[in-house]
Amino acid sequence: MANHNLRDRLEHLALNFTNNTQWRSPDLPIYERGEGCYLWDIEGRRWLDGLAGLFVVNIGHGRKDIAEAAANQMSRLAYSPAWQAAHPPGIEAAELISSLAPGDLDVVFFVSSGSEAVETAIKFARQYHAARGEPSRTKVISRRDAYHGTTMGALSATGMASLRNLFEPLLPGFYFVGNTLEYSDAASAAAAVEQAVLDQGPETVAMIIAEPVQNGGGAIVPPDGYWQLLREICDRHGILLVADEVINGFGRLGTWFGSGTLTKAIPDLLTFAKGATSGYAPIGGVLMRGPVMDEIMDQGVPFNHGATWGAHPVATATAVANITALKEEKVLDNVTRNQDKFRVLLDEIMANHTSVRDVRGMGYLYSIELTHNRSTGQELDTAQTAEAVNNLLPRLIREAGIVIRADDRGLAKLMLSPPLIAEKTVLEELCHGVDRVLSDFETWLQS
Numbered sequence: 001m002a003n004h005n006l007r008d009r010l011e012h013l014a015l016n017f018t019n020n021t022q023w024r025s026p027d028l029p030i031y032e033r034g035e036g037c038y039l040w041d042i043e044g045r046r047w048l049d050g051l052a053g054l055f056v057v058n059i060g061h062g063r064k065d066i067a068e069a070a071a072n073q074m075s076r077l078a079y080s081p082a083w084q085a086a087h088p089p090g091i092e093a094a095e096l097i098s099s100l101a102p103g104d105l106d107v108v109f110f111v112s113s114g115s116e117a118v119e120t121a122i123k124f125a126r127q128y129h130a131a132r133g134e135p136s137r138t139k140v141i142s143r144r145d146a147y148h149g150t151t152m153g154a155l156s157a158t159g160m161a162s163l164r165n166l167f168e169p170l171l172p173g174f175y176f177v178g179n180t181l182e183y184s185d186a187a188s189a190a191a192a193v194e195q196a197v198l199d200q201g202p203e204t205v206a207m208i209i210a211e212p213v214q215n216g217g218g219a220i221v222p223p224d225g226y227w228q229l230l231r232e233i234c235d236r237h238g239i240l241l242v243a244d245e246v247i248n249g250f251g252r253l254g255t256w257f258g259s260g261t262l263t264k265a266i267p268d269l270l271t272f273a274k275g276a277t278s279g280y281a282p283i284g285g286v287l288m289r290g291p292v293m294d295e296i297m298d299q300g301v302p303f304n305h306g307a308t309w310g311a312h313p314v315a316t317a318t319a320v321a322n323i324t325a326l327k328e329e330k331v332l333d334n335v336t337r338n339q340d341k342f343r344v345l346l347d348e349i350m351a352n353h354t355s356v357r358d359v360r361g362m363g364y365l366y367s368i369e370l371t372h373n374r375s376t377g378q379e380l381d382t383a384q385t386a387e388a389v390n391n392l393l394p395r396l397i398r399e400a401g402i403v404i405r406a407d408d409r410g411l412a413k414l415m416l417s418p419p420l421i422a423e424k425t426v427l428e429e430l431c432h433g434v435d436r437v438l439s440d441f442e443t444w445l446q447s
């Protein structure tokens with residue numbers, strides 16, 4: 001494909017969540033190649049991908065073996081639906097993912113994105129309760145600042161006003177409670193969830209959805225015991241517990257899933273996407289507990305939901321190749337081996353920069369929350385936050401040659417999520433870049 005004049009031809013490609021100034025900017029990166037933890041743009045500049053694309057490329061860029069697995073499937077059977085039929089890669093991917101999932105989460109319904117996975121969970125919950133004779137259970141409890149996707153159902157579960165406002169009215173029956181950052185301990189955070197259930201009427205609530213480590217609001221790690229309390233609340237009131245692991249899943253936290261290992265609780269449904277193929281093909285899915293699926297299947301009716309691309313042969317073959325490689329190469333061990341070092345590097349950044357308000361996260365998922373001056377307690381004002389997140393920080397990040405994300409959903413912050421293959425030296429290089437960004441940011445604050 002010809003690379004010449006690509007910038008001039010960019011006007012035809014509408015970008016996601018990108019304003020006109022950003023779209024038309026000569027600085028908009030156009031990446032054309034990736035290898036390991038690095039990207040190259042069309043001008044030949046090398047970038048360190050500290051975001052794994054978008055919390056996606058867990059195994060790293062440029063894997064020829066995964067590309068070959070996809071190509072082989074494409075030439076063997078590129079497409080066949082998962083409607084009243086099946087195919088080998090779909091079966092293999094579902095079996096493999098089930099084998100890694102905690103508890104009796106052992107049935108997979110594949111879709112093509114994280115939003116669709118959440119959408120599927122919302123519809124599944126409704127049909128599940130209807131199958132059990134409780135069709136009035138349609139409400140969803142979600143958490144403030146949580147991002148669950150952009151389709152109308154997933155957006156209705158998203159607790160970010162800035163994303164919702166333009167698209168009101170959204171679906172009725174979605175209610176929000178504080179995430180765990182708003183409470184001092186697990187018991188009070190969980191009590192707020194149960195209070196919302198009681199306020200709505202437990203017999204009307206279908207599901208509670210939450211991420212084990214909530215990305216929106218900045219890598220919010222739950223206090224010990226919180227998820228066990230959520231599990232108890234759901235059991236007490238007959239509600240489905242849904243863990244959204246679109247970001248958390250497939251090694252981001254150093255384990256295959258946050259559910260079970262981190263949360264010590266097994267959800268009824270678990271949504272995933274991104275890392276399942278490390279981005280080598282689009283995928284999403286919902287892991288379901290067998291007995292929960294049986295409630296619908298025992299009625300002799302289908303789960304009345306699906307799409308042309310559901311369990312796409314190439315996407316599922318790609319998932320098998322990716323997950324098998326993650327397993328065989330013990331990539332998650334790389335995270336557990338280096339995560340303490342990563343944390344130390346980030347703590348050093350905080351110690352060296354008064355503009356860092358907090359460092360939160362675990363594994364290879366971190367948020368660096370920004371402020372004006374931590375020592376004096378001076379906060380960034382609204383105008384400073386907007387300028388920093390929309391213009392200044394993206395520019396400083398580009399100048400540092402790293403790819404990370406400046407985010408203003410909640411307080412201004414930088415999000416870091418390197419490929420899981422990132423070794424200590426890569427983490428050091430990434431944190432060196434972040435250090436430079438923050439030094440320049442502080443110079444700007446003082447000017």
Ligand SMILES: Cc1ncc(COP(=O)(O)O)c(C=O)c1O
Pocket residue numbers: 113114115116118147148149150211215244245246247273274284
């Ligand atoms: C927790 C969570 N759920 C759902 C989604 C939506 O996924 P997608 O962008 O693939 O639709 C995202 C996307 O970042 C996410 O982080």
